[in-house]
Amino acid sequence: MKISGYDSAVVPVIGVVLLVLMTILMASGVLYSTSLKEPEPLQVYIDAKGVITPASVGSESFAIESSSGIGGHISREGTIYALEGGSETFEIIPDDGNKIIDVLIDGETVGAITSYEFRNISSAHTIYANFGVGFDIEDKEVIPKGEFTGSATVIGAAITNGAGGDPIEVTARILIGGNSTDPWGSYDNPMSGNVNDGNNPRTWRFQETYQGDTPVTVKACSWRKYGSSRSKLLEVSSSGNSPNMKVLKNGDSVPPIQGFADQASMEEFVSSYIEDGKMKLGENEAIYFFELGTTDLSSSGADFQDLVVLVSLEFANETEETNVQQYSPILIPKIVIEHLGGDTLNFSSPYVEVMLETDSGTYRIDAEGLGLLYVGCQKSLALKEYETNNWIDIKPRDKCDLKIVDTRSKTVIINKEIEF
Numbered sequence: 001m002k003i004s005g006y007d008s009a010v011v012p013v014i015g016v017v018l019l020v021l022m023t024i025l026m027a028s029g030v031l032y033s034t035s036l037k038e039p040e041p042l043q044v045y046i047d048a049k050g051v052i053t054p055a056s057v058g059s060e061s062f063a064i065e066s067s068s069g070i071g072g073h074i075s076r077e078g079t080i081y082a083l084e085g086g087s088e089t090f091e092i093i094p095d096d097g098n099k100i101i102d103v104l105i106d107g108e109t110v111g112a113i114t115s116y117e118f119r120n121i122s123s124a125h126t127i128y129a130n131f132g133v134g135f136d137i138e139d140k141e142v143i144p145k146g147e148f149t150g151s152a153t154v155i156g157a158a159i160t161n162g163a164g165g166d167p168i169e170v171t172a173r174i175l176i177g178g179n180s181t182d183p184w185g186s187y188d189n190p191m192s193g194n195v196n197d198g199n200n201p202r203t204w205r206f207q208e209t210y211q212g213d214t215p216v217t218v219k220a221c222s223w224r225k226y227g228s229s230r231s232k233l234l235e236v237s238s239s240g241n242s243p244n245m246k247v248l249k250n251g252d253s254v255p256p257i258q259g260f261a262d263q264a265s266m267e268e269f270v271s272s273y274i275e276d277g278k279m280k281l282g283e284n285e286a287i288y289f290f291e292l293g294t295t296d297l298s299s300s301g302a303d304f305q306d307l308v309v310l311v312s313l314e315f316a317n318e319t320e321e322t323n324v325q326q327y328s329p330i331l332i333p334k335i336v337i338e339h340l341g342g343d344t345l346n347f348s349s350p351y352v353e354v355m356l357e358t359d360s361g362t363y364r365i366d367a368e369g370l371g372l373l374y375v376g377c378q379k380s381l382a383l384k385e386y387e388t389n390n391w392i393d394i395k396p397r398d399k400c401d402l403k404i405v406d407t408r409s410k411t412v413i414i415n416k417e418i419e420f
Contacts, residue, residue: 061372064088064118064125070315071098071131071146076369078379082121088371089117092129093389097145097212099283101132112250112283132284133313137249139241142216142286142311149210150284150313152218153203154184155270157196159222159293159306163261168222168233170196170292170307175217175239176210190223190230195307209316215239220307222292234292243297246289246304250281260293260303269305284313345373351408356383356392357401363392 064080072094082088092114094100100112106126110116118125133148152174159168169190174181183204185193195202222233236244246255254274257266270287273280281287291297292306346352347370354367364386370379383392404414 061374062121062124064121064127066090066127066369068092068129069131071095071133072100072129074127074129076371078369078381079371079377080369081372081374081377082118083372084122086121087117087119088121089115090127091115094131094134095146097134098131099134101130101282101284103130104128131315132282133315134283135286135313137247137286138215140238140245140247141241142238142247142313144210144212144214144216144313146212147209147316148212148214148313149206149208149316150216150311151203151205152183153310153312154195154200155273155287155308155310156200156305157307158259158263158269158303159196160261160263167196167198168293168306169194169225169230171221171223172307172309173219174204175215175219176206176208177214179208181207187219187221190221216311216313218288218309218311220245220290220292220309222306234295236290236292238288244291244295247286248279248281248289249286250279250283252279253277254279255304257302257304258300259305260301263303264305266304269308273310281310282312286311345370347371347373351406353386353405353407354381355401355403355405357403358392358398365392 061081061083064082066074066077066080068074068077072092075091075093076088080088092100092103100114103110103113103116104127105116116127118127133150134145136143136145154172157170159170160166161168171182171187171190171193172184172195173187174183181204182193184195184202187193217237217239219235219237219239221235223230224233234244236242238245238247248254254267254270254277259265259268266289267274267277270279273287279287288307288309288311289304290307290309291302291304294301296302347354347367352367354365356363356365365381366384366386366389367381368386370381373379384390385392400418402414402416402418403412405412
């Protein structure tokens, strides 16, 4: 929230001397096109008069450690102090195009939830959010919505030459945009690329990083065998909306398709990925089911587990040199506040505001997530705008005025010029 005409006048208040050490750091997520020497931390010692009083500080409080992986954030991150018997709520927010993969509370998964509330707090807690690349399924083809890498796993294959007959050879190919790869041996030579050999699962990791909206296609082929010669029996691709394959994502119902002869049903074949009759996958995963024995999908032979492949999408490695060169210098600073002495600070109070005055205007920083700051504690604060959650545009060597204000008494506790 950009604020115009902010009045920095103060009314002097006599109070306990408050000493705060503030260290301005560059976040680890900074990207530069050339290598730069890491700057020395800027330490600012404050001898301020006027005390920010917590709204209500009980005799005991507990720390909640809040953090997240790349691809999104939790509404309040860092060390949050909560009063005994109180409650604290956290929102889990993926970046555009991404999805929540899982949330861990005290190390235990609670699923891909969008918010979590700690109630009747009586001990310390942790909350961690994991995010993944989101995708759409268009005509049975997976279309990732952001830059990605990932992996493909052959979960299994089950196709025989008639009931109780010999296994039919199956080969598979992965196509990502214009790149074609045979990760498990030659697609065109089943004698070297057969995946229906009882040695599954087998996994292949993508060797490159791809841009969003690049389709991921799985192609499969079954083979007739005549002595030492081979010929294609049936070829199916996830590109083209073939009726001979299905693709399912998390939460999809599993079709009630029975296996041919004594083979497992479609549901039994992927039982470890099913919960209450629905697919239990990460939000960044999809499973491809292929029917490679017949085009008569009304027959008992159409069981859709002749080849089953799991595709998992992951975020691209942002530290790769090729990626670094694509960006202009961007600075994402944070402020690390260490409380050295004085009263407890309550950044959750509606009367406490953290302001940053730049050449482009005055911004209120979203500091509510800091919660209570006790003497001896240290917390980090990202320079994001209050309410909008947008990063404040800061560049190297920018000079700004940083202020912590008690609006109730109109006291500026900190007023310091800083240079990034």
